[in-house]
Amino acid sequence: xxxxxLRDAILIAAIAAAIxxxxxxxxxxxxxxxxxxxxxxxxxxxxxxxxxxxxYEEGDSLLTLEDAYNLYLGGKVLFLDARDPIEYEEGHIKGxxxxxxxxxxxxxxxVKPLLDPDREIIAYCGGIDCEFSVxxxxxxxxxxxxxxxxxxxxxxxxxxxxxxxxISESDND
Amino acid sequence: xxxxxxxxxTIFIYASIDxxxxxxxxxxxxxxxxxxxxDLINFFAVILPWMELLAGLLLIIGYRVKxxxxxxxxxxxxxxxxxxxxxxxxxxxxxxCFSTSTAVKSNLVLRIIEDIGMLLLGLHILLFYKxxxxxxxxxxxxxxxxxxx
Numbered sequence: 001x002x003x004x005x006l007r008d009a010i011l012i013a014a015i016a017a018a019i020x021x022x023x024x025x026x027x028x029x030x031x032x033x034x035x036x037x038x039x040x041x042x043x044x045x046x047x048x049x050x051x052x053x054x055x056y057e058e059g060d061s062l063l064t065l066e067d068a069y070n071l072y073l074g075g076k077v078l079f080l081d082a083r084d085p086i087e088y089e090e091g092h093i094k095g096x097x098x099x100x101x102x103x104x105x106x107x108x109x110x111v112k113p114l115l116d117p118d119r120e121i122i123a124y125c126g127g128i129d130c131e132f133s134v135x136x137x138x139x140x141x142x143x144x145x146x147x148x149x150x151x152x153x154x155x156x157x158x159x160x161x162x163x164x165x166x167i168s169e170s171d172n173d
Numbered sequence: 174x175x176x177x178x179x180x181x182x183t184i185f186i187y188a189s190i191d192x193x194x195x196x197x198x199x200x201x202x203x204x205x206x207x208x209x210x211x212d213l214i215n216f217f218a219v220i221l222p223w224m225e226l227l228a229g230l231l232l233i234i235g236y237r238v239k240x241x242x243x244x245x246x247x248x249x250x251x252x253x254x255x256x257x258x259x260x261x262x263x264x265x266x267x268x269x270c271f272s273t274s275t276a277v278k279s280n281l282v283l284r285i286i287e288d289i290g291m292l293l294l295g296l297h298i299l300l301f302y303k304x305x306x307x308x309x310x311x312x313x314x315x316x317x318x319x320x321x322x
Contacts, residue, residue: 004240005239005240005243005299006240006243007240008237008239008240008241008243009240009241009243009244009247011240012224012227012228012231012237012240012241012244013224013244015227016220016223016224016226016227016228017220017223017224019223019227020219020220020221020222020223020224021219021220023193023219023223024196024219033195033196033197034196035196035197035200035215035218035219036215037215037216037219038212039215040211040212040214041200041204041211041214041215042204042211043211044204044207045207045208045210045211050271050273058273059274060273060274061265061272061273061274061277062271062272062273063270063271063272064270064271066271067268067269067270067271067272070268070269070270071268071270074268120268149270149272149274
């Protein structure tokens with residue numbers, strides 16, 4: 001009897017698989033959302049190197065370069081540049097907003113309306129010698145923006161990878 | 174037992190519908206787990222939801238109940254293992270990020286608990302369900318029935 005149960009289970013699985021493949025085949029043929037079975041996805045299985053900031057604490061949400069870029073492609077994330085305004089002007093991640101950690105109070109009023117607790121926020125700083133991204137993200141989480149992420153060493157990694165950046169036009173020119 | 178079958182069957186049917194209607198989105202979710210070989214992701218995205226649907230239907234109808242519950246239990250053990258590995262690795266599956274966010278871990282723990290709950294239902298049905306009638310329903314009854322006449 002146990003063999004029969006196993007046989008039934010395998011049979012059900014096989015029949016379901018066959019139905020699924022058949023439906024997918026029809027959808028592919030009719031251009032109705034079928035998945036191409038011979039097209040692989042990018043291989044993302046390796047454990048990616050994640051650098052931990054010296055003052056890392058449990059609760060900090062760290063991102064790799066790949067994570068940050070994936071979120072960037074999603075189009076919904078907000079990058080916050082925690083460096084000095086001059087560094088920001090010389091080059092920042094495309095679409096990022098300047099929120100210098102050393103001048104938080106001055107910038108906060110203008111930046112806060114752009115923030116949304118439901119929106120992913122990525123704080124980044126220069127290289128791995130700068131931990132402003134860590135402190136900024138913690139501040140944001142403390143204020144209720146739960147989806148605040150730390151892109152440690154962000155600017156250096158992003159720019160070295162040749163990912164989209166922009167330069168601010170100086171108002172003085 | 175009827176309630177268990179209906180509850181579990183309904184959950185599985187409900188879970189399968191969205192995945193059948195949006196296979197690409199489901200494949201993306203599988204991709205975010207960073208566990209499946211890349212050339213098998215679409216294949217699993219196509220066949221898994223139909224297994225859920227068919228097993229759930231059979232469970233409710235009451236046909237091949239033990240086989241369905243074995244398949245469902247197997248799927249749940251498989252999903253549970255995936256969730257556990259993902260939780261340990263600290264991957265935020267929803268956004269595909271590799272993040273050590275503690276907020277993410279609590280979501281996964283919830284999913285794992287739900288999974289175990291369903292698995293207990295599935296195993297309960299697998300172990301204790303008895304078919305009501307029909308030839309060979311009781312072990313060893315085939316021979317004894319002929320002695321009545």
